[in-house]
Each structure stands twice: as C-alpha cells, then as structure tokens.
Amino acid sequence: MTKNRHEALGLTNEDVLKIYETMLMARRIDERMWLLNRAGKVPFVVSCQGQEAAQAGAAYALDNEKDWIAPYYRDMAVVLQFGITPKDLMLSVFAKAEDPNSGGRQMPGHFGKRENRILTGSSPVTTQLPHAVGVALAAKMKEEDFITFVTLGEGSSNQGDFHEGMNFAGVHKLPTVVMVENNKYAISVPVEKQLACEKVSDRAVGYGMPGVTVDGTDPLEVYKVVKEAADRARRGEGPSLIETICYRLTAHSSDDDHRLYRDADELEREKKMDPLPKFSTYLKEVGVLTEEMEIELEERIMKEVDEATDYAENAPYAEPESALRYVYAEDGGNE
Secondary structure (H helix, E strand, O other), rough: OOOOOOHHHHOOOOHHHHHHHHHHEEEEEHHHHHHHHHHHOOOOOOOOOOOHHHHHHHHHOOOOOEEEEOOOOOOOHHHHOOOHHHHHHHHHOOOOOOOOOOOOOOOOOOOEEEHHHHHHHHOOOOHHHHHHHHHHHHHHHHHHOOOEEEEEOHHHHOOOHHHHHHHHHHHHHEEEEEEEEEOEOOOOOOOOHHOOOHHHHHHHHHHOOOEEEEEEHHHHHHHHHHHHHHHHOOOOOOEEEEEOOOOOOOOOOOOOOOOHOHHHHHHHHHHHHHHHHHHHHHHHOOOOOOOOHHHHHHHHHHHHHHHHHHHHHHHHOOOOOHHOOOOOOOOHHHH
C-alpha cells in the first residue's frame, strides 16, 4: 500500500478528489479549445496542459473566499478553483459579450473577475506581479485579513517588473506568495538561455525572502509549500518565492509550432511527465479513486464542457457601438 501522503498534509479524500477534478476539468476545457481553434471557430488558445497539478495544488492551499490572486495566462486550474466556470472560460475564448473577464475585449487567458478576487491581467508579461504586491501592501496598511498570490512563467522572471515587485515585497515584508511555473521555455527560448543561476528560486535570497523549488507535476508537493508560504504571509512574516518545475505539453500557443525548436525525443519524454495520469495513479493506489469513479467523473466533466461550448458558441457578440465603453466617462462621469 502506497503511503497516504495527502492525509499527512491535512487533506481529506474529498479534498484530493476535488484537486483532481479541477486538474481534469482544466485539461478537458483546454483540449476542447484547441479543437475549436483548429476548426476555425476560435482565434487563439494559450494552453495549461502539463501545468494543471501546480495550479490546482497551489490554489487549493489558498482561501478562495478572501485571498486575491493575480494569475498568468496559463492558469486555468487556478481560476477554476477561485470560481470561474467552464461557461465563463468558453465565453472568453469565443470573445462573446457575456465574457466576465472583459466582455470579449481581451484575449483568452486574460482573467479578471472582481467578485472572485481575480485581478485583471494583460498581455505584457509580469505586470501582474507589481499589482499583486500593491494589493498585498493595501492588506498590510488596512490590517485586513487576506494575502495575495501571483503566478508567472520562468521567462517572465527576467523582466524588470519581477525585480521591482519582488524587491518591494521583500523590503516591506508584504503578505504575498509568488509562484513561478517553470515549464522550461519562454516561447521558444530554453531555460538554459534564460537563467544564469541554476534555479529561479535562487533569486529569492536577493529579495530577503525564502525560495523553494518543487516538482510541479505533484499537486501535493505544491500544496504543501504554498500552504506553508501562505501561512507565513498571514503571520506577518513576509513573502515567499516558489518555483514549480512543470512541462509544457503543447506549443506556446495556437500560433506557435514547437516542433521547430523541440525535437521528437524531447516531446515524447515530456509526455511521460503528464501530471494527470500520475495523480490518478496515486489516488487509485491509496484507494481514493476507482475506475468506475473516474469514468463517472469524465462523463460529468465532458457534459459540462459540451454544455459550456454550446452556450458560448451561440451567445451574442458585443455590439460594435460598445467598443469605447470603459474608455471614456459616460453620462457625465457617473458610470
């Protein structure tokens, strides 16, 4: 019998089944989006495949009723845990008027929903880190009981926004957790051409905070370190930097062909690091998941994905005359 690792972390069987469900939902939505793109129905997809374990494990370690998050564009499992629905995600990829992130004005993956405490993202990478740090500063100044959580790719950790945000968070001991999802590629640039140090987490010492690198294909490992960092931030002990080692199982986006810079052997090796079958195997070994339960879960998820797809495809686009809304004040500035 495999040692029951999740109970040692304080997680119940229901907890780990929920984490797995979030991972699986993110994967099935992502796969559907790729099919829609290849069918010419949606213009652009940026994928979470291979990174669901890090995202779901981390999000489950947070309080999704009070913490604020600043996710990056791959973080479908994070936002699902924070209340974004499959229908919301499909409305976004179809760029429909009901898209809760932007009313169809933003690219897919640019999440933002105030009632779920999801800070609006944008296309320039890493701008979300100073935003999350600023919200953490507000929490400290107002003495309010929440922390912020922000994610980015390892390529983004080379931007000036990363340095400025990390330095400010460290100097002021702000209640924030920074998680870098290191999938080894900044679009087509391999990690060895991005970092002079061995790990992204090596940079933490320069900002006066702890840094740790963990297996991003294991949601339990990620849950453990994010929970510790979140607890540390809530105690007023400042920020943490977490690096999760992941594998990007798709091209950078639907506009990219990763076969131009990744050989077939590498792609085949990385398929073996897929976190979904890995976590499914663990759950079955400890008696939490059965084959029958997994089939039922797949059927329920695919029904929800089908319904979300049908709804979003048939939903109306925004009226053209609404293009300038939220740009200029309307009705004398009352809106």
